[in-house]
Amino acid sequence: MSVRFEVNGRPCEVAPDDRRTLVEHLREGLKLKATRFGCGQEQCGSCVALVDGQPRHSCQLEVGHLQGRSVATAESLADSVEGRALLAEFERLQAAQCGFCASGILMRALAFLRGAPDGSREAIAQALEPHLCRCGAHPRILAAVQAAWLATREGR
Numbered sequence: 001m002s003v004r005f006e007v008n009g010r011p012c013e014v015a016p017d018d019r020r021t022l023v024e025h026l027r028e029g030l031k032l033k034a035t036r037f038g039c040g041q042e043q044c045g046s047c048v049a050l051v052d053g054q055p056r057h058s059c060q061l062e063v064g065h066l067q068g069r070s071v072a073t074a075e076s077l078a079d080s081v082e083g084r085a086l087l088a089e090f091e092r093l094q095a096a097q098c099g100f101c102a103s104g105i106l107m108r109a110l111a112f113l114r115g116a117p118d119g120s121r122e123a124i125a126q127a128l129e130p131h132l133c134r135c136g137a138h139p140r141i142l143a144a145v146q147a148a149w150l151a152t153r154e155g156r
């Protein structure tokens with residue numbers, strides 16, 4: 001029997017013994033290139049996608065274990081109010097310097113916007129802790145997530 005799941009609302013089917021990781025399937029199987037492969041060891045956060053709304057490291061998740069799950073990647077950001085707010089604020093504040101870490105950060109930020117009652121800088125910094133940014137853009141990234149959090153609360 002096949003393993004069936006969704007990626008950005010689109011049905012996917014793989015064999016139960018498929019040992020490929022989710023990031024491999026996204027990038028090579030589905031040609032969705034937003035999700036990045038960095039360390040491969042759950043250390044950098046560049047591969048984060050949402051699985052049933054929760055941030056997961058797609059570099060360590062085998063597709064054969066995704067039966068019935070719903071996966072969301074950065075390609076789907078424009079499909080939601082929160083995702084559009086993040087895209088707008090990241091652009092307005094020129095928050096991301098590289099395209100490598102950004103999609104993982106954006107997906108974790110999306111889960112944060114949907115779930116967190118506290119949009120303080122401290123809460124955002126803590127939520128983004130699993131993500132490495134080595135270029136000095138972190139203060140702008142925090143500001144952009146905070147602005148997006150506010151925008152969604154104010155219905156902008």
Ligand code: FES
Nearest residue numbers: 038039040045059
């Ligand atoms: S590639 Fe998955 S955490 Fe670095």
Ligand code: FES
Nearest residue numbers: 097098133134135
């Ligand atoms: S914005 Fe990607 S490493 Fe800093």
